[in-house]
Amino acid sequence: MTTNVLENLQFRLAARPVGMVKDSDWQQVAEPVRELADGEILVKVLYLSMDPAMRGWMNDAKSYIRPVAIGEVMRAGGVGVVIASKSPRFAVGEHVFGTTGVQRYWIGPVAETGPSFLKVDPALAPLTTYLNTLGMPGMTAYFGLLESGQPKAGETVLVSGAAGAVGQTVGQVARQLGCRVVGIAGGKEKCDFVVKELGFDACIDYKGGSVRDGLKEHCPQGVDVYFDNVGGDILDTVLTRINLKARIVICGAISQYNNTTPVKGPANYLSLLVNRARMEGIVVFDYADRYHVGMAALGQWLKEGKIKSKEDIVQGLENFPQALNMLFEGKNFGKLLLQVAPA
């Protein structure tokens, strides 16, 4: 196909943000798509995953992955369709998942080894599910909960960010394992969804009342596993309610990502000592060689209707800056996706 008739709109990092990301931190660039070289494919991006981690990738700081450079296309996971191919590995029309970046088209070589694209089958699950329950958030929830949280039937599992991407799957998996599951989320609507639609036993509205009171009411036997997505004051409060040998999974700390002052660490950490408890950080990429195991388990539960995959889809690549900020304003309901082109 002639590729240079296609215009590629890209969002590149223009400046390192201070606090919340501003429109001026982005540069929008539109350029024609170049011709393919041998071994390359052209992917039309359909959906982009909006992730809280993207905020961290914009900082010039040491982390589990290198920062996005100034002038570079913003990193993002996405699902797309191959529309041109000079690689024997991918055929036109195949759907793929990979790090597409925040742009309309991804073009490049697909090496035999190293980071590349995975084929996904829209006949097995909607494409959006591959960015949620069957994608990175689902793998984070599945392996983080099972391997670090190590929940046992009958135990109380508490998860913050309960109506979000990772949180929804953590709670639903814990229910499948026979645990008592309590969520923490912002607002009555989200809490109602978590209990009525996702089947959690209870949900604490941290915006509508005190987390401390909510924990006393809904976790009367204390907390055995806390899957923490938010950090800050909520983590500190939960530490006062943990049980002997409790496990705290540090998955994220979204309440701290836009701080212009130092990160607020838990003042109540000595509760770990008193309770011989454990607090452990997890990074989803560490489980990459076993994603197929997580996908099979979650896929089976989805197929049997035992768990749900809830997505919140914003339309239009041009709305990327506003969409990303929704995560930090609590405006997303389920896994936040940006639809770039009709699927």
Ligand SMILES: NC(=O)c1ccc[n+]([C@@H]2O[C@H](COP(=O)([O-])OP(=O)(O)OC[C@H]3O[C@@H](n4cnc5c(N)ncnc54)[C@H](OP(=O)(O)O)[C@@H]3O)[C@@H](O)[C@H]2O)c1
């Ligand atoms: N370790 C890993 O490998 C890994 C992988 C994926 C994600 N994560 C982390 O997991 C967490 C959840 O990610 P996600 O993709 O599932 O996002 P998400 O929960 O779908 O969306 C973010 C949610 O965070 C909540 N939030 C925002 N600001 C908050 C604040 N100040 N205090 C409390 N809650 C706040 C909001 O929900 P409410 O309306 O309920 O406040 C918002 O909807 C993030 O911290 C992310 O960085 C880690």
